[in-house]
Amino acid sequence: MEFLLGNPYSTPVGHCIERATDGSLQSEDWTLNMEICDIINETEDGPKDAIRAVKKRLNGNRNYREVMLALTVLETCVKNCGHRFHALVTSRDFVDGVLVKIISPKNNPPTIVQDKVLALIQAWADAFRSSPDLTGVVQIYEELKRKGIEFPMSELETLSPIHTPQRVASAPEGDSTLHKYATTTPQPTPQPTPQAVPPAYTAPQVPNIHASGSINPTAEQICRLRSELDIVRGNTKVMSEMLTEMVPGQEDASDYELLQELNRTCRAMQQRIMELISCVSNEAVTEELLHVNDDLNNIFLRHERLGTRIQMQMETHLLEGKSVHVQTHLYIDIVLYMGADSVSSTLSSLASCKPPPAQDDDFDVFAQTRTGALSEPPRDEGEEGVTSEEFDKFLEERAKAAEMAPSLPSPPSGEVGAAQGTPSRKKTGRPEDALLAM
Missing domain, CATH: 1.20.58.160 (Methane Monooxygenase Hydroxylase; Chain G, domain 1)
Incomplete structure (x- = not known):
């Protein structure tokens, strides 16, 4: 592949990365690192060429001084470059195929290298979790956690802000550097402004609580x-x-x-x-x-x-339960009062009637009273239960029977009064006999 695409260090950004990650450097060259960010932001092939150069420096390199410098360049570019570079860095191909391989047991890297790689993966996963097209690093991070990999506890903003905050410190006179690379959004044609060059890389310390009262969690x-x-x-x-x-x-x-x-x-x-x-x-x-x-x-x-x-x-x-309770007592009362044969027709006319719920106790007392009354022997007051129609029918039947009876010889005069008095008593007594018979 290198034969077809050429040497990754032959491109402008590749040449800068080669110099910035040279193991002979005593410390990070921040001027060169900022120039790398500038080329990535301003050129079409800058992100792709930069990734190729970083891969070449990291893959199979046992010079861990150069590896640490390359990781610092990578971290700086993530902070200061845009989405095009982020999409390449957070892809599964780069994270799993390059960064994870560095810390594999067969390579046995120093602890400082392991912590640096794990810190970058963790920080990028936190920073890009909400971006749907940058979740490759999030997936790798979750997979490593499930495997039991322990990530270092560090300040989140120290490790991976998406963009480096703009510096506000005044610069000494006569110093001119690339302050434009520290702006929060890359500009296509930035203008250089005075800025002091740090002698060595020192991570910015962001307090947990800002002056405005907001909390910046670790x-x-x-x-x-x-x-x-x-x-x-x-x-x-x-x-x-x-x-x-x-x-x-x-x-x-x-x-x-x-x-x-x-x-x-x-x-x-x-x-x-x-x-x-x-x-x-x-x-x-x-x-x-x-x-x-x-x-x-x-x-x-x-x-x-x-x-x-x-x-x-x-x-x-609740309403249905009360209605059923009332209708049950009502049914018992009707049976006791009217008899089972006429209950069906009466209930059909009462089906739509719902007594007030407060009368439940009245129905209970009334039903008990009716039960006690029916359990007693018949009294004369019960005679009033015979209807007038039944009484008329009874008289009519008695009249027909009297007409059909044969005539008797006339009794003596002394006995006439008694004979006439007897039917009179029988006529008054017959309704009572009929009522008792019923």
Whole structure:
């Protein structure tokens, strides 16, 4: 491949990288490093040529002084170059095929080299996690963590800001350097401004709390925060599954209590997340917090809707339960009062009538009274239960029977009064006999 593409050091940026990573250098050449960034930003093939030169310097090189210088150049370019260079550096091909190979056990690199490579991978994974087309390094980082690789705990901003902050310190008179390479966004035609050249590379120390009150978390803090956010996501997932499976009116008491406990826990977590959103200055962390907060708001809305449906269902069941209770006592009372044969027709007319719920006790007392009354022997007051139609029918039958009876000889005059008095008594007594017979 080198035969077809030529020597990677033959390009302008490749030549600068070769010089900047020479093992004979006593310290980093920052002027040369800034020039490399300038070429990458201003030329079409700069990013691709720079990656080829860095690969050549890193692959199979046992001179770890040169390896460390090349890693420093790579870190500086990531801080000061744009998306074109980031896409090449964060690809799986470069991270896994170049950087991970440096720290493989067969090469047995020094601890300082291992820490440097792992710190770069971790920092880039944190910085580019929210960029969909730059997640190759994130995948490698997660794979290494699953394999048990321990990453060093360092200041996140010290390792990998996407762009180096613009310096504000005044420069001594007479010094002229490439301040343009430290700007936050690369310019196609930058103008040089006075700037002091650092004698050696010193990582900028960014305080955790800025003057504005915002918090700039360290890599260790971000790692711990992400583990806690994973717990929040787990609770949200469990709560979502429970809301999906729970049917209003059929919910299990223990499941519903667990759902309420999850709701209280997630709401407490959301309060902390809202506090962090307002004070964290790391863009990637803020974006992640916003996503988690959106998930929590959605799950809270679903929980409120479920609570409303359960309340409506309980009210409906409560009303239906009272109605059935009243109708049961009403049915018992009707049976005792009218008899089983005429209950069906009566209930059909009462099906749409619902007595007030407050009268349950009255129905109970009334039913007991009716039961006691029917258990006693018949009294004269019960005669009033015969209808007028039945009584008229009875008289009509008696009249017909009297007409069909044969006539008797006239009794003596003394006995006439008695004979006439006897039917009179019988006529008054016959209705009583008929009522008792019924």
